[in-house]
Amino acid sequence: MVISVVYDTLTTIAPDGNVVGVLAKSFEVSKDGKTYIFHLFENATWHDGVPLTAEDVVFTYKFLRDYGNITRWKDYAPYIKDAKALDNYTVEIDLTEPYAPFLTMVASGIFIVPEHIWSNITPSQIPTYKNEHPIGSGPFIFKEHVPQQYYLLVANTKYHLGRPYIDTLIYPIISNPDAMLLALRKGEVDDVTWSVPYATVPDLLKDPNIKIWNVTELGARFMYFNCLRYPMNETLFRLAVHYSINLTEIVNLVYQGFALPGSLGRLPPILQPWANPNIPPKEVKYPFNLTKAAELLDRLGLKDVNGDGWREKPDGTPLKLVIYSPSYDPLRVRVGEILASNLKKIGLNVVHQPLEWTTLVSKLDSGDFDMLIIGGIGSQDPDILRMLFSTNGTWNSGHCSFPDLDPLLYQQAVTVDLEARKQIVWKIQEKIAEYLPLLNFVHQQFVFAYRTDKWAGWILYPLASPDNWFSLLSLYNIQLQKTNITPTAIVYTQTTTTPVATPTITPTLTTSIAPTTTAISTITTGSPTYTPILSTTTYMTATSPAPAPAPTWSIMAVIAVIILVVIIGIIVYLVRRRR
Numbered sequence: 001m002v003i004s005v006v007y008d009t010l011t012t013i014a015p016d017g018n019v020v021g022v023l024a025k026s027f028e029v030s031k032d033g034k035t036y037i038f039h040l041f042e043n044a045t046w047h048d049g050v051p052l053t054a055e056d057v058v059f060t061y062k063f064l065r066d067y068g069n070i071t072r073w074k075d076y077a078p079y080i081k082d083a084k085a086l087d088n089y090t091v092e093i094d095l096t097e098p099y100a101p102f103l104t105m106v107a108s109g110i111f112i113v114p115e116h117i118w119s120n121i122t123p124s125q126i127p128t129y130k131n132e133h134p135i136g137s138g139p140f141i142f143k144e145h146v147p148q149q150y151y152l153l154v155a156n157t158k159y160h161l162g163r164p165y166i167d168t169l170i171y172p173i174i175s176n177p178d179a180m181l182l183a184l185r186k187g188e189v190d191d192v193t194w195s196v197p198y199a200t201v202p203d204l205l206k207d208p209n210i211k212i213w214n215v216t217e218l219g220a221r222f223m224y225f226n227c228l229r230y231p232m233n234e235t236l237f238r239l240a241v242h243y244s245i246n247l248t249e250i251v252n253l254v255y256q257g258f259a260l261p262g263s264l265g266r267l268p269p270i271l272q273p274w275a276n277p278n279i280p281p282k283e284v285k286y287p288f289n290l291t292k293a294a295e296l297l298d299r300l301g302l303k304d305v306n307g308d309g310w311r312e313k314p315d316g317t318p319l320k321l322v323i324y325s326p327s328y329d330p331l332r333v334r335v336g337e338i339l340a341s342n343l344k345k346i347g348l349n350v351v352h353q354p355l356e357w358t359t360l361v362s363k364l365d366s367g368d369f370d371m372l373i374i375g376g377i378g379s380q381d382p383d384i385l386r387m388l389f390s391t392n393g394t395w396n397s398g399h400c401s402f403p404d405l406d407p408l409l410y411q412q413a414v415t416v417d418l419e420a421r422k423q424i425v426w427k428i429q430e431k432i433a434e435y436l437p438l439l440n441f442v443h444q445q446f447v448f449a450y451r452t453d454k455w456a457g458w459i460l461y462p463l464a465s466p467d468n469w470f471s472l473l474s475l476y477n478i479q480l481q482k483t484n485i486t487p488t489a490i491v492y493t494q495t496t497t498t499p500v501a502t503p504t505i506t507p508t509l510t511t512s513i514a515p516t517t518t519a520i521s522t523i524t525t526g527s528p529t530y531t532p533i534l535s536t537t538t539y540m541t542a543t544s545p546a547p548a549p550a551p552t553w554s555i556m557a558v559i560a561v562i563i564l565v566v567i568i569g570i571i572v573y574l575v576r577r578r579r
Helices: 002-006 054-070 102-107 123-128 177-185 198-206 235-243 247-254 290-300 330-345 357-366 384-389 406-414 418-435 469-474 553-578
Strands: 011-013 019-021 024-029 035-040 080-087 090-095 140-146 150-155 168-172 210-216 220-225 259-261 320-326 349-355 371-376 438-451 491-497 504-511 520-524 539-541
Touching: 002 140, 002 150, 002 469, 011 102, 019 024, 019 102, 024 102, 035 054, 035 102, 054 080, 054 090, 177 438, 198 210, 198 438, 220 235, 220 330, 235 290, 235 438, 247 259, 247 330, 247 438, 320 330, 320 357, 330 349, 330 371, 349 357, 357 371, 384 406, 384 418, 406 418
Parallel strands: 320 349, 320 371, 504 539
Antiparallel strands: 011 019, 024 035, 024 504, 035 090, 080 090, 140 150, 150 168, 168 520, 210 438, 220 371, 220 438, 259 438, 491 504
């Protein structure tokens, strides 16, 4: 969350799902889907005062093209052919071929970086570059980070979309859930950026100053099978493991109903129209059945040949497997315990071992694991499937590869027609449900808690936590609100014009003003007397929630002019009368 308010993207996805501009006030796409032109706001600046121009965007996208293969953005890099500045505030980005989710995944996902800083970074420095004091162009300026204590941001008073009402944004790092909730109840923090323990929800709902917001993740709590190791590389083994877990039990007992059973096609059912409705739930297609699981292991040749109670490999050598899980999350730890216990019941010598986060990630990145439970990796666009399941996908940490799946994953990415792409995506999910490269336990429902006694203007929508980008631009301090203005939701409209050459999409936004383990955000403010605007061109603010200001000299000047006009009128009247 910190990076997303320090840096800007060209566009972003609005609460209604439309793509709207952030650094781009408008954009155009060619009919063949291979050329995008972005018209930038001319008043955007970097936090060090240097103007943000088209050259910064060109530098960022060429950086992505040239070095993206050694970063987590490697799935996007091959699509960038070139970027060039048409003038100081107009950028043309040319693609090697059409990329259907370019606006949602790339333009809305790649943060623009300052050329005058990042051009000094050599390619060899990129993998280890820490960017400890980021200079961005976003609504908040990075001020300080004390490891294991907090992040401190301050408002960008010169933000090109209008400065936030919030003056200071603090993200204290609190690792203890009890301490986190105590701070929330006492009003020491205003918003919890991680899901609260489900058992605490009933009590939190009793507090009139605390509200709850539920968000079902687009990713999943899931387990990688390391397909570079035996027997995880065998489909029969992965199928046996699927038969060894009861997802209904996991949802009800571990997640207390705050989750959906993991989809066999990976995409959660809420992601429409992409989630394939024809794929049965796991508990229908592969229901919990330890007898069936044991039979599959027998077919694979994993049998107890020496009578010690554990199955050996087909060559008679011992088989011992380890399931890793993140120690900071008691829910996934419990899932790991249940799965390991069930696998032991069918003769697999399996150990479950929770690991501290950095150790877990090191195991994942190096491929030093048998099975590893992790979470997340979701998106509003189904191209996330390519990143998870293609042979060279960024998130294919299990290294499972299926020759007939790669072409489909590529094809959906370059298919611009919505219906045609949907059919390909549905076919991909059918194959995933057959090959089972991952075990998706649940699509977790995160329960966020936030206070409403100090701050109003929260922008709530199904796919985001309360401290989303739109909220942080809209929140205002209730104590400074002297009039009875009721915050209302942001209303988005999108207008489209189609010139002969290329369709032009101009996003407009109208607003009625109406943020490990666990991080909490505290928001502080001064006395804003300004009216924030979300954009100088395509956005406009209807009502300011700031305190009603006292009469200013400009108002007095208007009154004086009116009086003067009246006096002149009287004089003219008297002169005419004398005539």
